[in-house]
Amino acid sequence: MGGGVTTVERTQVFLLPDLGEGLSEAEIVEWRVAVGDIVTVDQSVVEVETAKAVVDVPCPYAGRVVTLHGAAGEVRPVGQPLITIAPLDGGGDEPAGHATYREEERAGSGNVLIGYGTGHGGATRRRRRPRLALAPEPVDAGPAEAARPDTRRADSTGTDAGPTGRTLVGTAPTGPARSAAALVISPIVRRLAREHGVDLATLHGSGPGGVIRRADVEAALAAPTARLAAVPDPQAPSAQGDDDVIIPLTGVRKVIADKLSRSRREIPEVTIWVDVDATGLLETRAAINAATPDAPVSILALLARICLSGLRRFPQLNSRVDTDAQRIVQSAGVHLGIAAQTDRGLLVPVLRDAQRLTTAELAAELAATTTAARAGTLPPARLTGGTFTLNNYGVFGVDGSTPIINHPEAALLGVGRIVDKPWVVDGQLAVRKVTQLSLTFDHRVCDGGVAGGFLRHVADCVERPALLIAAV
Known part of the structure; x- marks a missing residue:
């Protein structure tokens, strides 16, 4: 990650660094310092929100804050001034043990985001305020x-x-x-x-x-009866409650809109679905958790394991289309995306090389990853690079969906709610736990035979989890 610096008459202007993953701007959430404050090397000076996450940005320079470029709520482009620092006169006031700049900045590494620095100044860095408790x-x-x-x-x-x-x-x-x-x-x-x-x-x-x-x-x-505070607007009509609500399309919402729009423009997607009896899957989960109560597994973890088995049989769905080179690229590893609804919008954190994880490891990683995604603590790199997405929209109480593929991936498996329904078992009517599985796939990477084969394999494993053992 790169950050820039401009020096004018002994002041050092720290530019908003490249936050990676193609991000070109960030919104200032909160300044950690004010004009006149003394800062040390690697001290966090501002919290910014990108389209991927909320991150602290540390300053690679020590000195006195001269200017804060931008106010809370303002969007700053990468490479534009963020904060201006003036070296302390005579060096007598500079905090002991700190150089004017980090060795990495002198060498041009630009690793300035928290979590990527070298730890210089870690003992004196202002502690970030707890978010809970x-x-x-x-x-x-x-x-x-x-x-x-x-x-x-x-x-x-x-x-x-x-x-x-x-x-x-x-x-x-x-x-x-x-x-x-x-x-x-x-x-x-x-x-x-x-x-x-x-x-x-x-x-x-x-x-x-x-x-x-x-x-x-x-x-x-x-809510139709929402209690709103009176906010004077000189240009608003005199009638109360008749104004349109304007919501800027920025941040995560803008990225979601752009990505889904691009997916619909570029990908000729097809959705197929099937109802399945998930009773056996629930029984298997109960048996696993009874045997290992200290390391429980979720239904999502079992579905992820089934998807990994299906992608091993049908690798065409673990790919992407390189439109520039006119070729299909099948990924060597399964970087499994998990759709997660958060306060910041729909995010898809990625478990890289998920095929290498055991079922217990999958369960632990899924729990930790979705928790971090909802807390906004995942780094941007964890929110990109997926090759296949699993979306459990059943948590919203719905049965089915025709989900949009997470561009540039080639497929997405959706899972509806699991409910009691009448089902024929061995010629007899019974009440079973039934769910709907839907697979949306890019018709450029495969035809219906491959997609149907994958979905049928997933459905068979949901109904008879013992088939997973035979598939290994």
């Missing part, structure tokens, strides 16, 4: 105090009572008390509420400790 504050704030912006920031001990309007467990509230009804961690959630006039004090958070999440704000916008 929250406790509500007193609710007796008066109107004047409640309206006053809270500009307090975390100190070196980690104590924090603002600006996100919460108190960390184990710390005492300082300054004016704020209402526990507006318990918000994310500046993005605050901005979304502000842009659409949602009064956060009227919402009940669904997150840990009552934290208000993005989904809570969006639910308030969708």
Whole structure:
């Protein structure tokens, strides 16, 4: 990852670094420093949101902050000024043990994102505020105090009572008390509420400790009786409640829109489906978890194992079309994407070389990966490079779907909800656990015979999991 620097009259201008994976811009979520602050090498100075993840950006220079280029909520292109640092005069005020810049920057490596640096300055880097373990504050704030912006920031001990309007467990509230009804961690959630006039004090958070999440704000916008704060707009018509809601197509939403639109434009996709009796799969999962209660497996993990078996038999579906070279590229490994609904939108984290994992390892990786995706802590590299996607849309209570392929992949398997349905077993009517499987595939990489063979193999393994042993 590359970051740029410009030097003008002893000041050092740190440019927004290349965040990788084709990302060309990032939105400023929150500045960690202010003009006049003294920063050390590799200290995190700003939190930014890309189309892939929310990341901290450390500065490779030590000195005094002269200029912050951009405000919270502003989108900055890669390569544009981010922060200007002035070296401390005489060197007497510079924190001990720190050079003006890192050796990597002198060599031009540009590894400036947290997680990619060398650890210089790690002992003095400001600790990132915890995102969980929250406790509500007193609710007796008066109107004047409640309206006053809270500009307090975390100190070196980690104590924090603002600006996100919460108190960390184990710390005492300082300054004016704020209402526990507006318990918000994310500046993005605050901005979304502000842009659409949602009064956060009227919402009940669904997150840990009552934290208000993005989904809570969006639910308030969708509710017909949503309580909206009065936001004056000189250009708005006098009639109340008649204005259109304008939602900028930015960030993750924009990337999703672009990728799905490109998929529909370029890929001649076909969807086939089949109903299957999943009773045997549920019984197998119960038996595995009874034998290994400390390492339980999920239905999703078993479905992933079945997909891997099917892709070994039908590798045509583990490929992509290189339109420039007019060729089909079959991947040597299965980089399994798992569709995950998050507060930031639909993400597809990738388990690289999933075919090398055991079923227990698949289960553990899936659990950890989806949790990290929903928390927004996955690095951008974990959200790209998939070769086949598994989408469990049954969690939304629906039976079937015709999903759009995750470009540039060639296929996607969708799984509906598992419900009790009448089913014929050995000529007799019985109640069984039934689900619908749908396979959307790129007709350029294969014809219906291959796609049908793959889906039938998956269906047979769901109905008779013992076939997995024979397929190995």
